[in-house]
Amino acid sequence: MAHVAAAQQEPLREAAQQGKAFAPEYQGALGSLSVNASLTEVRARGIEELRAAEASGDRREMARCHLAVAEACRRLGHNEEADRAWKAGYRAARSAQDAGAMAWALWSGGTLARQRGALPLAYRLLRLAADLGERGGDIVVRGYSLAGLAETGRIQGDYKAVGELHEQLLAEARRRGEARHTVWALEGIAQMHRNTGAYDTALALFEEAAETAGRADDRRGRAWALRGIADVVSVRDQDADRALELLAEAERTCREMRLSSALAYNHKMRGNVLYRAGRYAQAREDYALALSExxxxxxxxxxxxxxxxxxxxxxxxxxxxxxxxxxxxxxxxxxxxxxxxxxxxxxxxxxxxxxxxxxxxxxxxxxxxxxxxxxx
Structure with missing residues (x-):
């Protein structure tokens, strides 16, 4: 199975050499999909390729297709479908005795659990994913799973426990030239600095993340980074107009790519910016919109x-x-x-x-x- 994991990492090495972002959750017949592919397109292609894999009896390819469908559905906010997809992918990977594919399925399930607020389940699934990734020789899913554990701890506010892990993952991502993972780590570290009042450091890190994402053509990562910059500009500089401009740019990306969760967080942040500026009626409207989303x-x-x-x-x-x-x-x-x-x-x-x-x-x-x- 180690040779399978190595084969899956070839596109990542090529992308890293070109300095472009790569989506390792799109594998096999879906490996040509861009990190910026529309999520509705990813879901449709994943279902199409899944039918072909089922017809041929290719369990490993079925697992890869389920993974892509699960991730597209999770980001679209179709959580029940995402839940069914990652579990079906895990079963297919287990029947194929592919530890790496099992790890990717567990990573997807753990990420979904965190998104739904089930943090203990997220910890359990992501730890299993990291262990399986290491045993299967897939360093990428191991890194993504450790990143998921770090993000879960950061969301809980346990910065002491996960701060060092964030820094370690950032160093690994930079060493391997993984632009997308580098952007994620920069944003996570920036968020911790922002939450502890180190606004100058947070802004510098968010700006580096935005620049890195821009060079790598990682539109999703750039949208999240712009949201972070807008937050700090609003808090530190009290510049609501600049913050709203940044959020408007991020929103365009979220809508074009159908990033439902990112769009909802963008609307919540717009509410934050307006609230800080004393524009309470407008803030109320954005918070209500985000709440419904x-x-x-x-x-x-x-x-x-x-x-x-x-x-x-x-x-x-x-x-x-x-x-x-x-x-x-x-x-x-x-x-x-x-x-x-x-x-x-x-x-x-x-x-x-x-x-x-x-x-x-x-x-x-x-x-x-x-x-x-x-x-x-």
Missing amino acids: FRAMDEARGTALARLGLAKSLARLGQDPAETVTELASLRQALGQLGLRHADDMIDRAADELGVGPVPGNGAPAPALAGEGTLR
Whole structure:
């Protein structure tokens, strides 16, 4: 099976030599697909090639096709179809005794689990994927799986545990010339610096990620980097207009490539920028849009963050403080259930900022809404 993994990595080496981004999750008959291919095209091609593989009885090719379909569906927000596809791909890879293909299927499943807010399951699947990738000799899926573990820890706020892993993966990606993975690592490290208040460092890293993605023709990576730049420009420089321009550019890419999750996070960030600028009515509209998008794709973390932004905007627009406290209390529970270490701090900061509280969850009683009696 090692020779299979090596064969799968040949296009990656060629792409690395050319300095172009490469999508290693598109393999076999789908290996010619660009990293910038429309996700609807990827899904359609994957299903077409899957039928051909099933007709020929090629289990290894079936696994590759299921992987492409799973990833396209995940990024489109079709989570149930993505879930069925990665599991079918794992079964096909297992029957073919292909450890590398099994690892890629588990990586896809772990990434989907993280997107849906099931962080313990994401850890379990991604650890299995990393182990299988190492045993199967596929260094690429091993690296992607370790990156998934690092990102899961970063989302939870466990920067101490995953900061070094991010740096290690960045060094490996640069050494192998993997532009797409380099961009991912730069963005992850930048996000940690941004969240800890090191705005200058964060901005430099996001800008490097955007430049690297641009040179490598990685439109998805550049869109995410532009979102990060917009965030820092809004917070550090209070330049809402510049931030909105960056987000508008990123949105065009998200729409052209049908990047549903990235588009929803873009809309949430636009809400953040408008909220910071005191444009609360506009922020409310963008948070509401992002919330509907996150709910449609069953993305739990995005849903909670959009709810938080919407709650803050409504409070600024005159909502009854008791209603705001009730929503913040619900969000404290929702964010805590996701395993986010900073959930309580987020809610307490919001309550302090808005001048409401105490917020139930830390021993505070639930408030009563006018005309509705005591909440239970």
